Amino acid sequence: QLQLQESGPGLVKPSETLSLTCAVSGGSISTSSYYWGWIRQPPGKGLEWIGSIYYRGSTYYNPSLKSRVTISVDTSKNQFSLKLSSVTAADTAVYYCASNSGNYYADYWGQGTLVTVSS
Amino acid sequence: SYELTQPPSVSVSPGRTARITCSGDALPKQYGYWYQQKPGQAPVLVIYRDSERPSGIPERFSGSTSGTTVTLTISGVQAEDEADYYCQSADSSGETVFGGGTHLTVL
Numbered sequence: 001q002l003q004l005q006e007s008g009p010g011l012v013k014p015s016e017t018l019s020l021t022c023a024v025s026g027g028s029i030s031t032s033s034y035y036w037g038w039i040r041q042p043p044g045k046g047l048e049w050i051g052s053i054y055y056r057g058s059t060y061y062n063p064s065l066k067s068r069v070t071i072s073v074d075t076s077k078n079q080f081s082l083k084l085s086s087v088t089a090a091d092t093a094v095y096y097c098a099s100n101s102g103n104y105y106a107d108y109w110g111q112g113t114l115v116t117v118s119s
Numbered sequence: 120s121y122e123l124t125q126p127p128s129v130s131v132s133p134g135r136t137a138r139i140t141c142s143g144d145a146l147p148k149q150y151g152y153w154y155q156q157k158p159g160q161a162p163v164l165v166i167y168r169d170s171e172r173p174s175g176i177p178e179r180f181s182g183s184t185s186g187t188t189v190t191l192t193i194s195g196v197q198a199e200d201e202a203d204y205y206c207q208s209a210d211s212s213g214e215t216v217f218g219g220g221t222h223l224t225v226l
Binding site (some may be wrong): 013026035037039040046047048049060062064065096100101103104105106109111112 | 120137150151154155156161162163164167173206207209213214216217218219220
């Protein structure tokens, strides 16, 4: 069974870049079965899809975040990463990484990590 | 881009049937998926491809679709089913959208 674990700073200053990594265990990230995605949830609010990546590098981004988001994959480390630039308080959220079956739905999720944007 | 619309809340007595709807113009062409999220926890997939149930999900959870609406049905609701439920869909270009979420209250 796949396991995913997010890591990264819990506090980011406004205008800086948020960077998170998701380590995948229990399976290879270089599989044709899955895409690898990021979802976030502001405190007390709903889920928002950020984007996803295939192990060969194809990326898919939420149009509303596309100009600020970069998702990358490191197959040698079995992990993938999220960068969100020019953050504001509105980017404060719990960030989840997930495996996306066929790039359609998330069947395994990380536990989530809270990132607060504040000076 | 497209939208998925859910009712903010649904209430049901224990043992009764809860139905949570999700509407969107893209749903006749795309599958709907459902997640359950309890406080402080990551979401859990409970229905995929409109009506398929992942292993480990109780049989009382079922899904259906009709036109522009997908429905999550929980039969014989139990207190442990109180949670937020989110629908989700994705198109062939890889764009994924979540509904706003429905809080299920078990009275």
